[in-house]
Amino acid sequence: MNSILNIIKKLRPIHRVVLSIIISGLIFIIVPSELPVLPRILITWLGFAITYISICWITIFTMSVTEIIRKASIEDGSKTFVFLFVILASFACLFTVLLMVMGFNDKNISQWFMVLIAVGSMISSWALVHTLYTFHYAHLYYKTKGGKGLDYPGDEKPDYLDFAYFSFVMGCTFQVSDVEISSKEIRRVALFHGLLSFALNTFVVALTINIIAGLIH
Known part of the structure; x- marks a missing residue:
């Protein structure tokens, strides 16, 4: 068990992506081809994100x-990697809402099935964004000796x-009351993070409204 954990800890961001792509690809193959394209894609994304x-x-x-001090920059990946990944996860949230709107009009698909994969995709996309920011904040903090920011x-x-x-x-909540930001760079990252979080949380509300409306009708 410890050896497996050590192997996982040594994986770089690109290795995590590749492994996740392989597993999600297998899921896409396994999912019945009779399902419409949108649910199949979302199930595949769900497998990747999880x-x-x-x-x-x-x-x-x-x-x-x-270990964090020594590997923070490696675990974070590049700024481009983080940005593209966050944007990908954000668009996955948008795609989830789109699926909900379109899926409830398809009488051949169980509404509860649509709700399950849509909510799962939304939650996993939301969690993925903030997990990525976890590593990014660690990198920004420990990139200077002793850590600051x-x-x-x-x-x-x-x-x-x-x-x-x-x-x-x-x-x-778009703020943390007991942790103070003392770095201009981290403050700017937190600004974008807060704005993005507001948008994502808005989509969560939109998803909830769509679920309630769909189930009522």
Whole structure:
């Protein structure tokens, strides 16, 4: 078990992407071809997102602060990688809402099935965005010696769970009351993150409205 965890911890972002693509590709092949294209694509995306998130969170839970300081830049990937991945996940959320609107008009598909994969895709897309930002904040913090840019309460060096706390609370409330931002670069990243989170949360509300309206009719 430990050897498997060590292998997963050593995976770079590109390796995680490749592994997730392979698994989602297998899922696409396994899914019955009788299903319409939109549900098949969403199920495939769901497989990709869950695989990638699972790998990331194994790293988040098992990597020590010492390892984070040494590998933060590697775990984050490039700025282009982070940006493109976040945009991909955001468009997946849009695609989910589109599927909900179109899918409820298809009488050949169970409404509850549509709800399940749509909600699952929305949640996984939302979680993927903030998981990516977890690694990005860690990289920005530890790219300077000793780490700076986010002032956490206490004297302990923050680990990935601390950065996940900052990222996900920012994603939920657009602010974190007990962590102060002291870096201009992180402040700008947090600004974009907050705006993106507002848009994603708006789509969650839109999805909920579509689900209720679809089930009523």
